[in-house]
Amino acid sequence: MSESQTHPDEDKNLVRVEHLRKYFPVRGGVIQRVVGWVQAVDDVSFTIKDGETLGMVGESGCGKTTVGRTMLRLTEPSGGQIFFSDVDVFSLKGRGLKDMRRNMQIIFQDPYASLDPRLPIGDSIMEGLRIHNIGTPKERYGVVLDMLHKVGLEEYHAHRYPHEFSGGQRQRIGIARALALQPKFIVCDEPVSALDVSIQSQVLNLLKDLQHEFGLTYLFIAHNLSVVEHISDRVAVMYLGKMVELTDREELFRSPLHPYTQALMSAIPIPDPKIKRDRIILKGDVPSPLHPPSGCRFHPRCPVAIEHCSVQEPPFLEVSQGHHAACWRVG
Amino acid sequence: MKEQSSKPLLEVHNLKTYFYTEDGVVKAVDGVDFNVYPGEVLGLVGESGCGKSVTSFSIMRLVTPPGKIIEGEVLFEDQNLLKISEDDMVHIRGNRISMIFQQPQSSLNPVFKAGDQIAEVFEIHEKTNKEKSWSEAVDLLKLVGIPDAPKKASSYPHEMSGGQAQRVMIAMGLALKPKLLIADEPTTALDVTIQAQILDLIRALREKLGTSVILITHDLGVIAEMADRVAVMYAGRVVEQSDVNTLFEKPLHPYTQGLIASIPVLGKVQQRLDVIPGSVPNLVNLPPGCRFAPRCRLREKYNLTICTEIEPELDEIAPDHFSRCWLYVTHGEHTAPLVA
Numbered sequence: 001m002s003e004s005q006t007h008p009d010e011d012k013n014l015v016r017v018e019h020l021r022k023y024f025p026v027r028g029g030v031i032q033r034v035v036g037w038v039q040a041v042d043d044v045s046f047t048i049k050d051g052e053t054l055g056m057v058g059e060s061g062c063g064k065t066t067v068g069r070t071m072l073r074l075t076e077p078s079g080g081q082i083f084f085s086d087v088d089v090f091s092l093k094g095r096g097l098k099d100m101r102r103n104m105q106i107i108f109q110d111p112y113a114s115l116d117p118r119l120p121i122g123d124s125i126m127e128g129l130r131i132h133n134i135g136t137p138k139e140r141y142g143v144v145l146d147m148l149h150k151v152g153l154e155e156y157h158a159h160r161y162p163h164e165f166s167g168g169q170r171q172r173i174g175i176a177r178a179l180a181l182q183p184k185f186i187v188c189d190e191p192v193s194a195l196d197v198s199i200q201s202q203v204l205n206l207l208k209d210l211q212h213e214f215g216l217t218y219l220f221i222a223h224n225l226s227v228v229e230h231i232s233d234r235v236a237v238m239y240l241g242k243m244v245e246l247t248d249r250e251e252l253f254r255s256p257l258h259p260y261t262q263a264l265m266s267a268i269p270i271p272d273p274k275i276k277r278d279r280i281i282l283k284g285d286v287p288s289p290l291h292p293p294s295g296c297r298f299h300p301r302c303p304v305a306i307e308h309c310s311v312q313e314p315p316f317l318e319v320s321q322g323h324h325a326a327c328w329r330v331g
Numbered sequence: 332m333k334e335q336s337s338k339p340l341l342e343v344h345n346l347k348t349y350f351y352t353e354d355g356v357v358k359a360v361d362g363v364d365f366n367v368y369p370g371e372v373l374g375l376v377g378e379s380g381c382g383k384s385v386t387s388f389s390i391m392r393l394v395t396p397p398g399k400i401i402e403g404e405v406l407f408e409d410q411n412l413l414k415i416s417e418d419d420m421v422h423i424r425g426n427r428i429s430m431i432f433q434q435p436q437s438s439l440n441p442v443f444k445a446g447d448q449i450a451e452v453f454e455i456h457e458k459t460n461k462e463k464s465w466s467e468a469v470d471l472l473k474l475v476g477i478p479d480a481p482k483k484a485s486s487y488p489h490e491m492s493g494g495q496a497q498r499v500m501i502a503m504g505l506a507l508k509p510k511l512l513i514a515d516e517p518t519t520a521l522d523v524t525i526q527a528q529i530l531d532l533i534r535a536l537r538e539k540l541g542t543s544v545i546l547i548t549h550d551l552g553v554i555a556e557m558a559d560r561v562a563v564m565y566a567g568r569v570v571e572q573s574d575v576n577t578l579f580e581k582p583l584h585p586y587t588q589g590l591i592a593s594i595p596v597l598g599k600v601q602q603r604l605d606v607i608p609g610s611v612p613n614l615v616n617l618p619p620g621c622r623f624a625p626r627c628r629l630r631e632k633y634n635l636t637i638c639t640e641i642e643p644e645l646d647e648i649a650p651d652h653f654s655r656c657w658l659y660v661t662h663g664e665h666t667a668p669l670v671a
Contacts, residue, residue: 059524059525060522169610196378196379197378197551197590198589198590198606198607200593200594201593201605204595204604205604205606208603223522226594226596226597229597249600250600253597253598264523266527267526268523268552268597269550269555269556271591271594272555273558274576274580275555279527279531281524281527282528286492286522286524
């Protein structure tokens with residue numbers, strides 16, 4: 001087993017995201033005119049190195065899922081650019097886009113909703129191979145069996161339907177389906193949040209093993225910071241459509257810079273009753289991305305905000321080697 | 332917060348609730364025992380389908396067909412709640428025991444204002460007039476930390492965030508100062524920063540009003556922060572019960588041990604997570620003997636055959652520390668190798 005996952009190639013970026021924006025129109029009135037824009041993702045830039053896991057964490061509505069979906073062009077962007085192996089993903093059409101998608105797969109959150117209930121799961125796993133015209137039917141079936149074994153399922157499972165499986169098994173099927181095309185890059189969109197804890201650890205271990213075996217690169221999206229810490233090499237923190245912090249896993253947990261990251265970490269219940277912490281409890285709710293606050297979007301809830309924070313948006317700067325943050329009070 | 336000498340506020344004995352479905356009898360709750368003492372938070376923890384929610388519905392007598400409470404006792408203030416009339420039960424619900432749920436927004440009635448829904452509690456239970464009820468509702472909204480309470484009382488559930496809706500539910504639950512609050516996954520649908528707010532609120536109100544709480548959750552982190560004592564459930568049974576510190580320090584049951592070891596903990600990075608092999612048994616077709624035996628690695632390690640034949644009892648292994656496991660019976664006092 002290679003150590004490529006723990007020591008990603010420092011220089012080689014597999015994915016480069018530049019100034020990504022995605023605004024969703026809000027329609028209203030009799031003729032459904034556009035009355036506003038939800039700024040789901042607003043000017044987000046980052047890179048993912050070949051072979052690493054970039055964790056993306058944030059609360060509901062922060063735009064983390066939209067980032068993942070836009071990268072695969074499951075939603076069209078409003079602006080910005082994404083380069084995958086130096087190819088501009090947004091400029092691709094037809095054949096080129098199809099070839100690109102072979103290398104980029106996604107594992108969804110809800111293993112109950114993401115499989116076709118009328119297809120035996122073997123056919124679901126095979127679907128990608130058929131679409132991309134890979135191999136003969138017999139070879140495809142061989143790949144299906146191979147993938148089933150890889151994720152810890154058996155040959156006879158191939159003929160069963162999704163409703164015959166438990167949540168954990170269905171998530172394994174989702175993983176097998178994503179792997180069948182031998183992609184380089186997989187977006188894992190909350191892959192364990194619908195699972196029970198004893199099953200969650202099985203799936204997390206499986207994802208790690210597969211990464212070693214196939215040299216995969218992951219964008220791991222989750223709201224659970226403990227899970228993200230466990231699996232990621234670097235972690236990006238999102239808040240209300242903006243990336244507020246990005247750094248190595250160890251660095252983030254040792255010295256989080258952004259007040260939101262600090263609050264998020266202190267809010268997570270630790271399964272050890274002996275640890276009594278001084279919690280940072282944020283006031284109020286996450287504002288609507290339809291009307292984001294002026295200046296820094298976090299300022300109305302920020303415990304250390306100053307006047308300037310409500311006036312001007314802080315830039316996303318490299319504060320120290322490899323540690324980026326967007327906050328006026330940092331640096 | 333537990334006073335050892337005090338009498339339990341609630342005693343649940345051998346509670347059994349089965350669901351009679353087309354596929355067979357689902358033994359969702361199958362002989363559950365626990366006590367709740369005055370002023371304490373009892374954590375009820377387990378994975379989906381372990382029967383923790385059905386237990387709470389059974390205490391409130393809210394189980395509907397095809398479900399049926401078939402056996403057991405729920406003793407509360409010297410009454411067996413399973414024996415009293417439905418009319419008497421109506422006075423217990425809300426008045427003496429109240430409940431909050433996982434999905435606050437779907438637990439509120441979408442066509443009534445939040446204030447009206449809280450005021451209704453006073454109108455029904457205390458026959459208070461409309462105006463007074465409304466002003467009490469506004470006071471409660473202030474108590475649970477809703478900003479601008481007089482105005483917010485007039486808003487509808489869809490105009491509120493999940494956190495606010497859960498605050499309204501808590502206000503409603505605590506309106507009549509019940510002795511016992513059952514909180515069924517109260518923060519599972521909420522974001523972590525909002526969860527922190529709600530847990531903080533429940534903690535503060537418990538101190539202020541002295542209400543006992545049964546906190547049902549799958550999250551061991553929430554248990555560690557909130558509970559005084561914990562009952563761990565697996566496949567319709569309580570498999571371990573102790574105070575919270577002992578549970579995390581010296582878990583006895585192999586299931587509890589596996590559960591604690593399988594969660595990633597913030598700040599403690601492991602290369603691999605521990606895993607409980609397999610998945611929970613089908614509640615229609617339970618394995619013979621111990622329900623956890625098919626997944627239990629300690630059974631294999633110690634080569635125990637009794638586990639797959641006879642089900643163990645919930646025994647007191649150490650003072651106030653109960654476990655349902657043959658290891659502690661067959662090995663007598665030699666429990667050391669398991670704890671290590």
